[in-house]
Amino acid sequence: xxxxxxxxVGGGISGLSAAYHLMKRTKQEGIPLRVTLVExxxxxxxxxxxxxxxxxxVEGGPDTFVTVKxxxxxxxxxxxxxxxxxxxxxxxxxxxxxxxxxxxxxxHGFLTFSPDLKGLFxxxxxxxxGKLRVALGILLPKPQWxxxxxxxxxxxxxxxxxxxxxxxxxxxxxxxxxxxxQLSARMTLPTLWQIAQLHRNLAWASxxxxxRRKLLRQPSNSQPRSxxxxxxxxxxxxxxxxxxxxxxxxxxxxxxxxxxxWSDESGKLILSLDDGGQIAxxxxxxxxxxxxxxxxxKPLDANLADELxxxxxxxxxxxxxxxxxxxxxxxxxxxGFLVAPEDQKxxxxxxxxxxxxxxxxxxxxxxxxxxxxVNRWVEMEDGELVSAIVETLRPLLGIKGKPERSWVFRWExxxxxxxxxxxxxxxxxxxxxxxxxxxFLAGNYLTGIGVPDCIRSGxxxxxxxxxxxxxxxxx
Ligand SMILES: Cc1cc2nc3c(=O)[nH]c(=O)nc-3n(C[C@H](O)[C@H](O)[C@H](O)COP(=O)(O)OP(=O)(O)OC[C@H]3O[C@@H](n4cnc5c(N)ncnc54)[C@H](O)[C@@H]3O)c2cc1C
Numbered sequence: 001x002x003x004x005x006x007x008x009v010g011g012g013i014s015g016l017s018a019a020y021h022l023m024k025r026t027k028q029e030g031i032p033l034r035v036t037l038v039e040x041x042x043x044x045x046x047x048x049x050x051x052x053x054x055x056x057x058v059e060g061g062p063d064t065f066v067t068v069k070x071x072x073x074x075x076x077x078x079x080x081x082x083x084x085x086x087x088x089x090x091x092x093x094x095x096x097x098x099x100x101x102x103x104x105x106x107x108h109g110f111l112t113f114s115p116d117l118k119g120l121f122x123x124x125x126x127x128x129x130g131k132l133r134v135a136l137g138i139l140l141p142k143p144q145w146x147x148x149x150x151x152x153x154x155x156x157x158x159x160x161x162x163x164x165x166x167x168x169x170x171x172x173x174x175x176x177x178x179x180x181x182q183l184s185a186r187m188t189l190p191t192l193w194q195i196a197q198l199h200r201n202l203a204w205a206s207x208x209x210x211x212r213r214k215l216l217r218q219p220s221n222s223q224p225r226s227x228x229x230x231x232x233x234x235x236x237x238x239x240x241x242x243x244x245x246x247x248x249x250x251x252x253x254x255x256x257x258x259x260x261x262w263s264d265e266s267g268k269l270i271l272s273l274d275d276g277g278q279i280a281x282x283x284x285x286x287x288x289x290x291x292x293x294x295x296x297x298k299p300l301d302a303n304l305a306d307e308l309x310x311x312x313x314x315x316x317x318x319x320x321x322x323x324x325x326x327x328x329x330x331x332x333x334x335x336g337f338l339v340a341p342e343d344q345k346x347x348x349x350x351x352x353x354x355x356x357x358x359x360x361x362x363x364x365x366x367x368x369x370x371x372x373x374v375n376r377w378v379e380m381e382d383g384e385l386v387s388a389i390v391e392t393l394r395p396l397l398g399i400k401g402k403p404e405r406s407w408v409f410r411w412e413x414x415x416x417x418x419x420x421x422x423x424x425x426x427x428x429x430x431x432x433x434x435x436x437x438x439x440f441l442a443g444n445y446l447t448g449i450g451v452p453d454c455i456r457s458g459x460x461x462x463x464x465x466x467x468x469x470x471x472x473x474x475x
Contacts, residue, residue, distance in 0.1 A: 004033050004469045006462075007271055007281035009257045009296070011039030012046020013451055014442040015287030016242045017075065017458030018465075019249050024078075025466060026248075033466070035249045036279060038271070040256040044243055047414060048451070050236025051407060055364035057234045058320045060409030062451050063353065063371070064088070064228040065235075069452035071459070072238075073229065079241040084233070087226030092357040094334035097125055098343050099166055103396060106338075109210070110167055116210075130162030137203035142196075147186070148420050154185035154193070158203045170338035174351050174373075176449065177314045177415040187418040187447075232361060235451070252279075260284070260296045260439075269438060282472070283438040283465040287458060289313070290416060290445040297436070304432040307425060311445050313413035317374035319389045320355070321403040328368050329398030332357045337396075339375070347392045348385075350375035367404075370397075382408040416445035438472075440465050 006022060008015045019037045026033045043049075049060035065072040076082060096103040107119020120131055137158040145154075151172055156164040169180045176183060186193045192202060199205035231237040243251075252273075259272040268280040286293045294308035335358035338351045350373040356363035363369035372389045380388070386406045393399055426446055433439065442461035444454050 004031075004282050005036065005268075005280065006033060006283045006285065006465050006469065007036045007038065007269075007279055008285040008287055009038045009271070010046065010287035010292075010443070011037055011041075011044045011251075011253070012287065012443075012454070013048055013239070014444065014454040014458040014461075015039070015046075015285070016044065016239060016246075017455040018285050018287055018442055018462040019246055019458075020075075020242045021459045021462040022466065023245060023248060025462070031466070031470070036252060036281075037246070037249050038252045038255055038257055038273065038279070040254070042254045044253070045236060045239035047411060048235045048239050049409060050234030050239075052233060052236075053405070056322060056367075056369060056405070057359075057362045058369070058407045059234055059355075059371070060318060060320075060407070061411065061414075062235055063355070063359075064230045065451040067227060067229050069448070069450065069456075071455040072452040075242075075455055076231070076238065079238070079245065081231060081237060081241055084231045084237060086230050086232045086359055086361065088228045088230075088335060088358050089360055090226075092333065092335050092354070096334055096337035097166065097170055097340055098337050098349070098396065099125060099340040100343065103337055105334075106167065110171075125166050126162050130160055130166075133160030134163050134203075136160075138201055138207065140201060140203070142200050148184050148423065149186075150420050151180040151183045151185045151188060154189070154196070155180075158201075165342070166340050169341050170351070173341070173375075174338045176417065177316055177350065177373075178417045182312075182417060182419045184418045184420045184422045187422045230359060234362075257288075257296060260300060262300075281438075282469045283440065285440045285442055285458075285461045285465055287442040287461070289413065289443065291413060293441060293443070297439070300436055300439075301432055304429065304436075307429050307432065308445075311422075311425065312417040312419060313445075314415045314417060315377040316411040316414045317378070317385070318409045318411075319372045319374065319386055320407040321370045321372070321386070321390065321393075322363065322405045323368045323370070323399065323401075323403055325366050325368055327400045329400075330396070332368065332397070336371075344375045348374050348376065348378065348388055349392050352393065377412070382406070416449060418449070438465070438468050440468075 008018050015037060019035055022033060022035050047061035051058040067073055076085060095106045097106050104125045107116045107123050109116025109119055120134060143157055152164055155168050172180050172183060195205050196202040256274040257271050258274050261270045263270050268282060269284050271279045271281060286296060290308045290311045294305040298305040332354045336353040339349050353371040355369040355371050378385060385408060390403060440461040442457040446457055
């Protein structure tokens with residue numbers, strides 16, 4: 001029986017999920033499969049980076065995942081991590097917006113884009129004119145839009161400029177690290193986009209939907225109720241649990257894939273590594289960032305590589321800080337705050353998570369753990385950056401003295417931007433990919449940036465790769 005070899009490049013959550021799925025299917029169906037996973041760094045997990053230190057659990061990248069997209073929860077269940085799941089603290093679900101130097105409470109419904117009339121009338125984030133403009137949204141006719149528009153044009157039409165700039169912009173920046181004038185409404189707000197296509201008026205249809213859901217809501221025992229979840233010792237637990245299931249996978253760490261080609265003789269794909277080594281594969285899953293995939297595919301299809309490298313990315317820096325509780329006078333009665341674009345001009349801050357409130361087990365008793373997101377790429381030394389962030393937070397949270405500890409994580413070109421027209425770009429990528437049979441893509445730049453979507457994309461790529469080699473070489 002010929003050996004079938006699938007090689008995965010990229011040991012982030014997309015690549016790990018692909019490897020896990022292949023091993024699962026191999027065992028389930030008795031398919032003799034060899035799997036190799038190649039990772040450039042000397043650690044696994046990619047953007048998932050958990051540091052555990054003297055009772056602190058510090059996340060350098062993602063700290064949570066949404067539960068409405070089921071793939072992360074499903075994987076946790078399969079891996080026996082169900083009991084390890086940690087919901088956000090129900091007493092700290094409030095979110096604030098920093099606008100004009102003050103923290104303003106974000107009405108609950110605004111966070112999930114479900115209209116909250118009481119919150120709308122009470123909030124001091126919008127003027128009366130702004131509130132009236134939101135209310136008038138339900139009367140507007142269906143606009144004539146092309147295939148896609150920016151989030152700013154889409155929600156600005158229904159909700160007005162104040163709501164777009166003071167609420168939507170910081171919320172979207174918190175997820176994508178991007179600008180609502182550039183981000184695609186169709187890709188980043190797919191549910192709202194669909195509602196807007198199906199109904200005469202998005203605002204009215206959303207209102208009816210929310211009211212109906214509130215009336216019919218029944219508690220479920222099998223599904224956790226928190227909108228966000230994490231794992232007790234950090235998302236690194238997920239990476240560790242996957243790795244424990246990859247004992248039969250050949251793990252190649254600290255090696256960068258630098259070139260891709262075909263062997264005319266064997267018909268196999270040949271992956272060259274930076275140490276001069278080569279790996280022959282029957283199918284290949286590229287689970288690296290778009291720009292890295294573009295470099296590898298350039299010799300095989302320059303147009304495909306151009307499409308991939310045209311996906312813009314923004315950088316991300318997170319700064320985690322710990323203080324003694326006595327050093328911080330703010331009650332920290334929420335999960336943190338997002339910064340309105342107007343206020344970002346004068347500071348480095350994009351958002352700040354009150355980690356020890358959002359997830360109390362993340363810091364020892366009597367300590368505060370905060371995590372700041374920096375709003376641009378800065379070349380400052382870590383110490384200088386920490387001081388700048390502390391000085392910004394000091395008046396807002398009533399901080400005394402210096403942080404007891406700090407952790408800085410820098411992620412260059414980390415956040416793919418789903419700009420207007422992204423869906424068509426992905427369709428073109430998929431079309432061109434058909435010409436490279438047995439090369440498959442997984443990752444955060446395709447159809448979902450968050451951890452659950454990456455897990456799904458890894459699983460889908462694994463399934464396609466397996467089907468492709470079975471078609472070519474049936475059992
Ligand atoms: C600061 C930050 C906070 C975030 N917060 C959240 C959150 O709270 N919730 C959420 O759901 N999502 C969050 N995200 C997004 C999410 O973390 C990422 O989209 C996701 O982890 C990406 O996974 P990936 O496997 O596709 O890519 P990556 O994690 O980037 O993994 C790709 C891997 O490929 C390797 N690689 C690259 N090139 C090569 C090569 N040529 N050869 C070999 N290996 C290579 C890299 O070293 C890397 O390990 C956050 C992201 C950041 C940066």
